[in-house]
Amino acid sequence: MKQIIRDRHGSLRNGWWILAFLVLFLASQPVYRVVSKAIQHQGFEGAWLAPLPVLFLSLVTYACLRLRREGLAAVGLRADLTWARELFYGAALGMALIGLVTGLIFAAGGVRFSLDPTRSLNALAMGTWMFAWAVVLEELLFRGFVFQRLVDGIGAWPTLLGMGLLFAIAHWGNPGMEGPTLAWATLDTALGAILMGLAYLRTRSLALPIGLHFGWNWAQGALLGFDVSGFDQAGWLLPELLAKPQWLTGGAFGPEASVFAVLVDTMAVVLMWRWKGSAKTQPAMPAPVAAVATD
Template structure:
């Protein structure tokens, strides 16, 4: 076959696999949009539909993997004890980092918190359901099949750079993305993408980035009550923003537009970079995952 189609190993080049994923993903929108509207017309609100986007991306990922004669385990979804352990560690890490951000904002006089008894446990449960769907959707889309094809074809540095830009741009339509907020939020989102990409590269599994993503959002929105990337929801606590600059408190966009989020992300990236990681056994033997093994050495 021409070199444009096949690599030196005789495999279809990663760029074509990425193009195929995009085509199948766009084609799935033809089914997704009418299905979503139909479910909404039958009384299913936004919270109930939270897992639907993730389900469609999962199906697209599965279809592309089947064409490669692989399973979901090959994209980092091997649901075993190790996967669960990484997911739980990721959740704890995500919660801890968001607590560090919010504690820094509070210590600088940017916010104080009040208990919101009208929501309490219901807000935590609904938030967990919603943010689990968000974390699974975004990690499959930005750290799943496409990211891993980029790692395999162009290397971890290129893959991280491309996905950091795309992840940041994907949030530009969020409420409040303007002025200084856009600058700080874009920087934080790009750093967040690098952090989550590194979590995959170091662990060889999507469990860790999904857990970190979920813990960060759930703690930020459902527990502490901040807007998450400009979007509000019911919460356990109710934050009162004080008279401080937006770059310090994050303003109505949420802590992700705060300088403290940027600093915590940088510190988290350094911690993960220093951690050598433990990829699954046999990862280096699989050509599609060779880049993961290389990045973890």
């Protein structure tokens, strides 16, 4: 019985920590709904509520960390220059990746752009605000405490693949998830999750995956004006999809349902896997090809 609860080092097994997180998360939801309604009754709605889910998820995460006698740094949240630098690099990389996808769609004759006549700095700022909170929420949920306990418990690649599939399934209810789009968008969303999971594992920080996720979504929606995962966005540019197959342009779901997104994300996953990273300790993973050749 003791072996079921504790590992050979006498620590509580990771599965029990995941269960504790889920119990606390579910217990927090009635409180979240009460607080959300109270804030709305004060006249704050829409964008003003965006930080609230992040706050509650952060509190649940912090409670689990305190039970483990750890701080927020243990889950990959820190306030230092290294964290800020990795966040910046991640955002730049995310923007570059979606820029490459868009460039390939454009080169294939799938889209043309014009300036959106309704563009404004206020709309750009609102897009930045909303994308930032949505990204932090998803990264805490999918690359945070549970992801990290799974890595410790079952290993890196089973966790990357399993959480990648779960991340993709979580998007199945999005608008436009049907027909060929379902297949291409599911594949690319899973690849994106694996990429961000690797970004965490290579740095042991949430800064790089948060930056990656934000840079991709912000550039795709707030800047280029594409739909993001099926949801309409007001961008600085106004894309017009041309008469090309949906698997090429991504259709109404956005470029994430394009074959080019799958190709670019596959390339990014391989490069992230080959990168040695900046973390002092990393979980056991298949070594990059270059490292194997020099052993």
